[in-house]
Amino acid sequence: MGWFKSMSSFFFWYETPKVVHIRSKKVGILGRFLQLCVLSYIVGYVMVYKKGYQEFCSVESAVVTKVKGVAFTNTQRDVPEIYKRIWDTSDLIVPPSENDAFFVTTNIIITPNQTRRTCSEDPGVHGALCNTPSQCHEGHSLPIGNGAMTGRCVPSDVNSSVNVCEVFAWCPIEQDVFPLGFDRPLLEETADFTVLIKNFIEFPMFGKTFRRRNIMQDANKTYLQTCHYHPERDPFCPVFRIDDIVSFAGENFTQLAVRGGVIVISIEWNCNLDLDFMELCKPIYTFRRVDDPNTNIAPGWNFRYANYHEENRRTLIKAYGIRFVIEVRGQGGKFNILPTLLNIGSGLALLGVTTVMCDFIILYFTKNRTFYKGVKYLLVDGEDAEKEPLQSESCITYGSNRNQ
Numbered sequence: 001m002g003w004f005k006s007m008s009s010f011f012f013w014y015e016t017p018k019v020v021h022i023r024s025k026k027v028g029i030l031g032r033f034l035q036l037c038v039l040s041y042i043v044g045y046v047m048v049y050k051k052g053y054q055e056f057c058s059v060e061s062a063v064v065t066k067v068k069g070v071a072f073t074n075t076q077r078d079v080p081e082i083y084k085r086i087w088d089t090s091d092l093i094v095p096p097s098e099n100d101a102f103f104v105t106t107n108i109i110i111t112p113n114q115t116r117r118t119c120s121e122d123p124g125v126h127g128a129l130c131n132t133p134s135q136c137h138e139g140h141s142l143p144i145g146n147g148a149m150t151g152r153c154v155p156s157d158v159n160s161s162v163n164v165c166e167v168f169a170w171c172p173i174e175q176d177v178f179p180l181g182f183d184r185p186l187l188e189e190t191a192d193f194t195v196l197i198k199n200f201i202e203f204p205m206f207g208k209t210f211r212r213r214n215i216m217q218d219a220n221k222t223y224l225q226t227c228h229y230h231p232e233r234d235p236f237c238p239v240f241r242i243d244d245i246v247s248f249a250g251e252n253f254t255q256l257a258v259r260g261g262v263i264v265i266s267i268e269w270n271c272n273l274d275l276d277f278m279e280l281c282k283p284i285y286t287f288r289r290v291d292d293p294n295t296n297i298a299p300g301w302n303f304r305y306a307n308y309h310e311e312n313r314r315t316l317i318k319a320y321g322i323r324f325v326i327e328v329r330g331q332g333g334k335f336n337i338l339p340t341l342l343n344i345g346s347g348l349a350l351l352g353v354t355t356v357m358c359d360f361i362i363l364y365f366t367k368n369r370t371f372y373k374g375v376k377y378l379l380v381d382g383e384d385a386e387k388e389p390l391q392s393e394s395c396i397t398y399g400s401n402r403n404q
């Protein structure tokens with residue numbers, strides 16, 4: 001019968017909230033303070049700061065770039081003869097056009113006049129050194145070799161004191177040596193190159209009205225050809241000096257340019273579409289280097305390509321440089337009744353929580369908690385109510401003011 005007793009004690013009772021008016025300065029201040037906190041959170045943070053009355057749409061964008069500049073290495077000291085020349089963007093921007101990125105060559109190793117023939121393998125290639133021809137398997141190529149082995153072991157073209165396998169390849173084989181060493185890049189003048197970034201954006205959720213680009217409406221040709229972006233002096237100029245980008249990313253151009261690297265240009269559009277779109281929706285640019293500057297293993301950024309002059313003659317170029325990646329982020333917000341009502345509704349629900357918090361504090365942490373518990377919780381027996389006639393419908397008042 002024990003189970004029946006506990007079942008009946010679970011089923012045959014009912015709990016209903018009771019309203020207790022507490023006339024107390026301390027408790028009153030506590031309650032109002034908690035309500036004020038919740039109200040300021042709803043109004044200040046949710047509605048004003050987070051714009052809870054708006055619906056949001058991520059920005060969609062397209063980016064194109066154009067680099068301009070000229071580098072002249074003829075007058076520089078220590079420059080090997082073959083590197084003394086004029087370089088323009090068609091020589092140094094590879095490929096000429098990319099989506100959301102561009103590459104500026106800052107250091108270069110040129111191997112001119114290569115033809116397909118036999119020559120000695122680079123002694124620096126693992127497995128290229130030999131003592132006997134049997135170590136050079138005819139027709140095979142080494143994993144990072146430059147050609148197919150002929151089966152002969154010959155003195156190296158670059159260091160005759162060692163023997164290396166002969167290869168059939170584009171000869172002469174590239175000598176992987178920086179023209180100006182590790183301290184200076186050959187094309188230091190690329191620091192003064194400029195890039196025009198054209199960024200077209202839209203907020204597709206809100207229609208075609210909200211479309212614009214990062215070139216301001218009042219900009220003209222002369223302005224574009226002469227302005228340079230600066231976060232304080234000219235924050236909306238879409239033309240950036242390469243050196244400026246590198247320093248805004250916290251790097252030193254000369255050091256970075258020797259082996260190359262990767263820099264991200266972030267364009268952020270956070271727009272309030274309820275206000276003047278063309279006047280107030282403007283881009284914010286930030287810059288950061290993303291490759292690891294402190295690594296000794298495979299540092300920087302480089303690749304090879306060749307310029308072919310005729311069927312069997314080419315110039316091999318190993319290009320080191322800075323790859324700039326452009327990312328566009330942001331969102332546009334516009335008034336919508338649905339999020340407004342949702343946020344007001346959830347704010348009102350949150351106001352109810354203040355009662356729970358206030359109850360918790362006065363019932364467990366105040367000096368008079370026993371008294372408050374006594375008046376808050378009341379255990380009544382339904383059977384007694386049946387027996388006793390209705391005495392009063394008015395409120396019961398406890399404490400010194402009970403007769404007021």
Ligand SMILES: Nc1ncnc2c1ncn2[C@@H]1O[C@H](COP(=O)(O)OP(=O)(O)OP(=O)(O)O)[C@@H](O)[C@H]1O
Nearest residue numbers: 066067068069193194195196221222224225226239
């Ligand atoms: N990297 C840059 N640095 C400075 N000005 C630039 C740069 N790229 C373009 N401009 C200038 O911005 C303007 C708009 O460039 P856009 O490429 O749209 O026109 P363009 O007439 O084809 O340019 P251009 O023939 O000079 O390359 C032009 O006046 C152009 O000279």
